[in-house]
Amino acid sequence: MSALLKNVTNCIWHAFDSLQNNQVVHKSKLKVLTANIGTLLDLYGVEKGLDHYRSSQELTFDEFRYYLQHEVFSSLPKTLNLPVAREYEKKISEVCWLVCRKSLLSRDKPIFSDDSVFKLFRIFCLLADLVQDADDTNHYVVVLQPSEAGLVAEQLVHCLGLRWDAADWEALGSSIGHFRWAAFLAVLEAKYCGDQQLHIEALMEAVDELYDVFIEDIIKKGYLFKRGYLLPTMREYWCVLQPCALTYYKSSSQKEQCGRIPIDEYCSVEAMPGDGKIQRFQVITPERTFEFGTQDHKSRLQWLSGLRQAAAVSGGAEGYQRRARAGRRGAGARREQEVRDARARLQLEVRARLAAEAQAQELAELAQQDNKKLEELKSAQTELERLLQEETQAKRDEEIVRALQARVLAEEWERREELERLQEEQNKMLEEERLKRKQFEMLQAEKESQFREAERRLRELEEEKQRLDAELRAAQEKISQTEHNAHALHVQLREMNPNLRNGERARRAISFVPTSKSSSDTLIDLRALRHLKTLDDEEKL
Template identity: 30%
Template sequence: MKVLLVLSHNLYSVLRIPHNQAALEQHFSDDDDGPVSSQGYMPYLNKFILDKVVEGTFEKEEVDALCWTLCSKKNYHPNTNGTAVLSNKDAEFLWCLFNFLTEDKYPLVLVPEEVEYLLKKICAVLNVELNSVDLEEFWTQECVREGMSVWSFLELVNSGVLGRGLDRERLSSAIEDVYREIVGNVLKEGYLWKKGHLRRNWTERWFCLKPSALCYYTSEDRKECKGSIELDNNCCVEVLPEREGKRCMFCVKTLNKTYEMSAPDSKQRQEWTAAIQQAIRLRSEGKSSLHKELKARRQEVREERERRRAMREQETQRLQDLQGEKEQKQAELEHLKEAQKQAQASLLQEEERRRKQHEELQRALEEQLREAEEARASMREEMALKELEAEHQRKRIRELEELQQRLEEALHQEIKARQDEENYRYTQARLLAEEEEKTKALLSLQEEQEELLEQMQKEKRELRRDMEEKANALEEAHKQLENIRASRHRVDQDIAAAQRKQRQASTSVKHWNVQMTRLMHPISPGDRRALAPAIRVPSLGDGRLPATRGSIRETDRHNGDGESEREDGEKPRVLHKTYSEPV
């Protein structure tokens, strides 16, 4: 409790807050609402100290010193053997720089980029190079990759990373300069000659440039401030020519006054004019610190780099996912290719099977056509045999008398005409039956071809060639059918010619019957005419031959109506005639 009381008194002092002894004693009384209660010390700190702080009424360096004293006693343990590089004041300055450069996150850690920036800044003031090898070895440690604490940072600096063998005073001066530049918000410091306004004499002063004002002191210890130049939007800096024995002159113009100054050399003049212009720009933009702006820019760059790294990682992950999907699709494509090959193999097998089936159908059709040709040839042979038989009958009938021979020839022509008609009718009926069978076969083949076409169109368009061959076969079969129909037409014409011949033979027979009747009455004797049977000339329907003077005897008897034997394909009956002797 005494420690908290002392801490509260110190905070009152450094923050320039009036002491409230009664509230302090009441809060720290030994009751349930005291510091050992559930409320603790933070409510009192917020209510009675922090809420009463007024900006600009206290010195930030005193607050930093108090905080450093509280923190360092517990956490900062430099080497006691004399190898530590930093003094306590240097460690305090670095602690303040560390707190300034860290992000507003708890716990406070400094990212490696900011640590390197701070170390390079100190090395630039020292005019030495940073030991990158030791720094890289330090970054490889797992504990500092995401950021390092202030105590690790102080340990790193004490290890000699800024360069071994440096003078401690030189190092302290460099750390103080960097501290004043970054934390003290000093843009530039140095000696310049200033021209007075009243005496108009030149006096050397120590100038300290901040974003709000340009202050000048009698010496660099900054104990006695001789004046201050307030910088705002109305100020400007100009380079002046040499005059009054002064070189490298420039001036700062405000609304009321113009301050003339002289730098040691042109380089210093250029640096001072650039720094003053930068201070005027920061003031016009409403920014109170250059390094806060640079810190924000570096943080934006880091965030942008982190975003880009995250985007690269996402892009890499997406590319990996796409690669995986590509490999998966490649595997699926290979599987589909294998399935396609199998389908093509099965399709080729099916095509081969259908081709064989089509060849079998074509062979069956050719076999049927060959059988039809053989039947047609046998019919021609049979007709040729019948023609020979008819010629033999005609030779035997020539032995008859001239009149009888003519009559026999006429009858033979009639018989032949009837036989031709019957044969033609039989041939026509068989051709019609064959035509009907062929038509049915063609229709079934056409239906099967249509089914095959529909099935082939559904399965694959590539079987179109086979269907075209079937169509050609069907066209050839149609041609054969047309040939058969033409043959039938010719047979019909032959039957019509035979019928015409039959009508002519019937007319001739009727004419010869009349003549035979006229000739037979005068020469027949009475008793013989009475005994002899009457001679009758048969009509075309009964199929019997007329008798002459002798009796006519048939060697074969009729069965039925006399036409069944001829319909069965038997040979026509042979007529044998016997002649009676005249009385």
Template identity: 40%
Template structure:
């Protein structure tokens, strides 16, 4: 099987099981054709893979193993040739797992008392599919289950991330009674025992840390000091180590310091410890990449330095693995668990054989004692009869003592059972009270939300009404402003006309004063004077002509002044 097919097999089983409504172990090709088309679109496969499934085999229904074989060799082989590293396959792995989760989530989220959010359940689903194995049930159907050793590892990480102390004995007391951990049982086990009394934010952060550790393959993340390439200074950065790269939580940070968004790791890369020197920064170490690029780092303390060195060594060692790092660790844990079970089985067989040998030896010794007793009884019949009677009495006393002990133990067992029943009843009563309290709080929150919604609607209506009033006021203000400008223009025109009229009046008065100051003309005698034509005209006619012109000019000036005064007075009154 190709690596990508092996990675998505478990999540694909949940999607296949969601399509199998009758739980017969087979699904029609028509439904699988749509699923295959979606997978081809997600992987950007150019050829139409949905047509190939109609030609695959001659039946109308496919089992899960048949469909997985077809999907692996006809679709997933387009992006995975079996030797591709997991760093290149991870985007496809994440996309396909999310698609299969969306197809089967309706059945996986069904539970009576949900504690975890939907995002946390999806993250646990990814972890479950990464570490689970497929097994065959009693009715010859395949099923995805999680072994006890993997459940213990996931539970230990969850309890540790919640800041609690891990109790392995308490775990075994609860988990050993469960035969197989399917995903609903696994989810119920975590919610019922370890997530019941945890706060939602803390539980979300704990599951996120588990997701980053198991699925995102983050071996180490934290803050370190990094020597810049442009100057001999140390800058504090936040980095994370994955089996195929060293990356920063911010791409801009990595680009500014290292010249790239991330640093790819390969088996040719090496990490070196630098001893502390006087006058230099402590806790230094270097990372030498395949391209002979040297990255100088410094941890905050010696413990953190050891963790960074170990994480980088592990990442370099597993940089070209085709499977996720935690999947490889899971295989190792399962092998160790199988070897431990084999050793325990061999030890139990050895103890049973030794017990059989001891029992046979005891039986032979008992037979020899009985034969010797019979021989002695033949010689001493009376002594044997008396001893037999005493022995019978002793046995009856012993039997009586045993019966009394058993009766007392049974009485104690009944009392213990009654105590357990009372405890169970009290726990059940407390659970019901807690449920009623939660329902009451939910109802109060719903009512408060409705009241808040009504208040917000009223506030929006008031705000809209005020906005309308503001717009009307702005319109009126603009209208008044335009009217004011028009009136100001008319006022300025009237003032200019008044000024012009006053200037004309002053000019006329000045001319009149000039006329008054002019000396009167001389008077001549009326004696006849003989004048010839063509001579100078008479002075009297010239004066009369000048007086007529002056009277005419004054009349026009007075009329103009009266008109201007009338217009200005009208404009002022209108203003």
């Protein structure tokens, strides 16, 4: 599809829509529209091909657009310069407006003039999209996105000197959705231009300003002083700045053009020192340098900004507003994709939430069956909340802890070295203790051996004592017997020979006998016995 047909498709659709009956139009009506379009393009007789196009006498919009593409617009050059393309668009829009103006102008309380409505119609067709009807996919409609309609409405409100309420427009756009022509015009007239204090001339000037911005791509216009090429005098002109050129006229009526300066990416703008009355600046092109001036510094800044903007957007075969619209469409497509992604995520979250709710219902049923478990879960939940609060507090304290970590680590290393030193000393002490314990065990073993030896000797002594006690008892019995015998012997001696010698011997014998009954030494008893035996032997002699 050619670029020109693409740009005027919305206007042609409105003309087709005003002629259609049950989504088709008779060829006879389309011949008139096709002939007028061909005449504007310097093509004659292009409507005759409709008789042989298709066997039916009625055509749908797709069929009519296909015919225009291949039989009418294909005869044009593939590339058209921007001024020629704009002129063709304007003429074709006027022809389509003549066909559909009656249906598009019908409304209960008109506020805009017919000329202003036509200009708004061109703006609507520029920014709108041709889409398939949601109710009938075989039927097309031209709709305007709420963002694009809001752009036009905001510009109109600013031109009228009113205050723009973006939130109110967002609510209105969300309630209406896509704007068709009737809704778009009704909103502009009823909501923003229904004030009786607004004069009709003010409305016309505001619409003209919109038309210049969106259709003519006028970035800025106003009076400028221009230095002459031959005479170095500053003359005042009405200048109109577009992305492709700066055109200057004798007056604001723009009927007598005095010159045109092409603007492209190779142009530059520079400010010049002012002389107190005129603030000067230069427009430098590859061919020559132009000198302009304004009455104040603020206007010069505005023109410098506008000229730099025009140079930046001068490239391309389409107008600036169409390219801006395409850029907004791309951004809108990205936003719509993001919205779709967000909706998909939201649906996943909704499904997850529903699944969680179902699981929660199951848990609730289980909780009703087991109250104790529910209490445990509640206590666990309370504990988790407390832990969450503690974790939050811990995160807040984390920075402080990190600041103290270095110092604590250094102290820990010092403690570790001290502990290692103490551990070494303890190991030494344990080693000494083990040696002492070993020596003590050896000494204890030696003492135990000595103790056992002493016990053995004690047992031997006890046995010896018992033996000696037995011998002592036997000796005592013998002594007792001996005493008895000695006494009897003494009595006999006294009776038989009572001289002094015998008496003396008897006394010695008696005095030698032990007088005590204690356990004396066994050797003394034996000597006494031997002494007595000696005495007996002497007596016998």
